[in-house]
Amino acid sequence: MMRKVAIVGTGHTDFVFQSPKTEIEMFCEAATEAMAEASVTPRDIQALYCGNVFGDFSEGQGMIQSYIANDLGCHHVPATRFEGACASATLAIRDAFMWVASGFYDIVLVGGCENATAMGTPLATRTFAMGTDSKYEFPAGLTFPGFFALLANLYSVKYNVPMERLREQMSLVSVQSHFYGTKNPHAQFKHKEVTVEQVSNGFMVASPLRLLDCCPFSDGAAVLVLASEDAAKKLTDKPVYITGVGQASSPRMSAQAPYLPRIRARELSVKQAYDMAGVGPEDIDLCELHDCFSIASLIAAENLGFAENGKAGELWEKGETKIGGKIPINISGGLKSKGHPIGATGASQACEVTRQLRGDMVSQGRQVEGARTGLVDTLGGDGIISNLVLQVL
Numbered sequence: 001m002m003r004k005v006a007i008v009g010t011g012h013t014d015f016v017f018q019s020p021k022t023e024i025e026m027f028c029e030a031a032t033e034a035m036a037e038a039s040v041t042p043r044d045i046q047a048l049y050c051g052n053v054f055g056d057f058s059e060g061q062g063m064i065q066s067y068i069a070n071d072l073g074c075h076h077v078p079a080t081r082f083e084g085a086c087a088s089a090t091l092a093i094r095d096a097f098m099w100v101a102s103g104f105y106d107i108v109l110v111g112g113c114e115n116a117t118a119m120g121t122p123l124a125t126r127t128f129a130m131g132t133d134s135k136y137e138f139p140a141g142l143t144f145p146g147f148f149a150l151l152a153n154l155y156s157v158k159y160n161v162p163m164e165r166l167r168e169q170m171s172l173v174s175v176q177s178h179f180y181g182t183k184n185p186h187a188q189f190k191h192k193e194v195t196v197e198q199v200s201n202g203f204m205v206a207s208p209l210r211l212l213d214c215c216p217f218s219d220g221a222a223v224l225v226l227a228s229e230d231a232a233k234k235l236t237d238k239p240v241y242i243t244g245v246g247q248a249s250s251p252r253m254s255a256q257a258p259y260l261p262r263i264r265a266r267e268l269s270v271k272q273a274y275d276m277a278g279v280g281p282e283d284i285d286l287c288e289l290h291d292c293f294s295i296a297s298l299i300a301a302e303n304l305g306f307a308e309n310g311k312a313g314e315l316w317e318k319g320e321t322k323i324g325g326k327i328p329i330n331i332s333g334g335l336k337s338k339g340h341p342i343g344a345t346g347a348s349q350a351c352e353v354t355r356q357l358r359g360d361m362v363s364q365g366r367q368v369e370g371a372r373t374g375l376v377d378t379l380g381g382d383g384i385i386s387n388l389v390l391q392v393l
Contacts, residue, residue, distance in 0.1 A: 003100065003103060003229055004101075004229035004241055004393075005097050005101050005226055005227070005228065005229070006236075006239035006241050007225070007239070007241075007242065007350070008227045008232050008235045009034040009035060009040065009224065009236075010034050010223075010354050010355060011030035011031055011032065011034030011037065011221075011222065012033070012186050012220075012222045012348060012351050013026050013030050013222070014188075015187060015188045015338055015339030015340075015344075015348070016188060016218065016219055016220065017188065017216065017217070017219070018117045019115060021115075021219075023055050023058075023061070023064055023113040023221070023343075024061075024064050024067050024068050024071060026115070026219070026221035026344075027050060027064070027113040027221045027223065030113075030221040030222055031068070031072055031109055031111065031221075034224060035225060037225075038227070038235050038236065039235055040107060040225060042075075044107050045072075045077055045109045045225075046077060046105040046108060047078045047080075047096070047105050047108045047109070048065060048079040049065075049079075049092040049093075050068060050082065050110075050111065050112060051083075051111065051343045052064055052082075052088060053083055053085060053086075053088055053114060053343045054114065054124075054127055054342075055115070055343075057119055057127050058114075058116060058119045059115060065079035065080060065081040066079050074109070080092075082112075084380040084384045085131035085380035085381035085384060086131070086290065086345055086381070087346055087378040087379060087380030087381075087385065087386045088112055088342065088343045088380065089111060089112030089222070089347035089348075089350075090346025090376065090378040090386035090387075090388065091247065092346075092347075093110050093224065093242075093245075093346060096226050097226065097242050097245055098245075100226050100227065100228050103228075107227045108225075108226050108227075110347070111222050111347040112222060112223075112343040112345070112346060112348075113220070113341065113343055113344050114218070114220065114221075114341035114344050115341070116218060116219060116341060117217045124217055128143070128342075129142075129143045131382065132144070132147065132253065132381060133252035133254075136252070137253060142253070145209055145293070147253055147382060148206075148292070149207055149208065151299065152208050152209065152293075153207075153208070154261050155261045155295065155298070155299065155310070159309055159310025163208060166208070166295075167200055167208055169313030169314075170199070170209075170294035170295055170313075171200045172196065173291065173294040173297045173336070174212050174294050175196055177334040177338075178192055178193050178336070179193055180332065180333045180334075180337065181334075181336075182333075182337075183364050184332055184333045184338055185364070186338065187333045188216055188338060189216075189337045189339070194212055199212040209293055209294070214292075214293055214336075215293070215334075215340040218340050218341040220339060220341040220344050220348070221341070221344050221347075222347035222351045224351060224354070226242075238392075240354045240357045240390050240392055241392070242389070242390055243278075243390070243391045244272070244273035244275070244276035245273055245276060245386075246270055246272030246274075246276070246385075246386065246387040246388075248265040248268040248272070249265055249384050249385070250382065253382040253383070256383065262309065263300075263303055265383045265385040266300065268385075269387045270304050270305070270387045273387040273388060273389045277389035277391065280305065283373050284306075284327060284374065285370070285371035285372055285373050286353065286368045286374050287304065287306070287327060287328070287329050287374065287375040287376075287377065288329075288350075288353055288375070288376050288377065289301065289304065289329060289330060289377040290335065290379040291335050294336070296379070297330070298312040298313055300377055300379070301329065315329075331356070331366050331368060332348070332349075332352040346376065346386065349376045349377075350376050350388060353374035353390050356368050356374060357371055357374055357390060358392075374390045375387065375388070375389055376389075376390065
């Protein structure tokens, strides 16, 4: 029988452009905060899991997981690096959860880090595209902005949403993300609110996506301490339990044509997480979803069951995705405003939901009152999906 697994500590660096710190230093900074919050020492950590994608390219440094463990004082523990593009840290959390749930470990450290901006835009664009098909689709000019631009056009046609209206709905996504980002002290754009007009009239990246529809390149880290139920009760009076996990994968984007703009892997993954937790979309009090582009928010909200296909934009039009609405989404500022250091993103989302469920966001003016159940949704590449249901029990 699987044991209950709780998040007992969280750590989060600022998400920035061009951090002076290495990935190892950023992970250690977040990990030190998480361990202090959990009241554990390096000797208590039995294993370490790190999501990281481009350390080899950005810093010329592989094997960061081993050096992280050593620098933290977690000497000789099993240390493993996870690579699943933007979902790397969420995959690491899922595996860490299973190791603790199985009884093999009692306390583990899990998170992610990335120093993407050191690569510069041309190299970063090329390496990010390695999360798509490099043999057939990338040579045709398909980078991630291109993919999501195609999905936006397909969404408009398939669901009969006029492009002018879809354009405004996407702008509302970015406006909301930037609004909440100004309340998040860790956010990359914490000083930048935007208007619908600014988003809609911005520099064209890939039609219909404009500059402010797109998340930034970012550097940063986020880390969690996971513990078994018995250990958690000794460490904190506010444990947040991982009650459901899901993971699924998809083929290259062109092979997903029968489902697009739906992401079938997300639908399968979130069903696994919902079923395991014994909840449905109607039970979710807040969600951190993968808004790498504004259109991605609409697609994700539908895949996760918060709206019918073609109707998610109405949630933003009616303010239902804000605090006090039907389903608060990305109250952290999301990838769009908080930032997107891809190896860290899933851990950042889980950190945000955990802190919301503990009621820690009152001082920041963005607390979802009474939240008891939260959902994490992370998309990696063009179809690796991992979902987590977090609950206060």
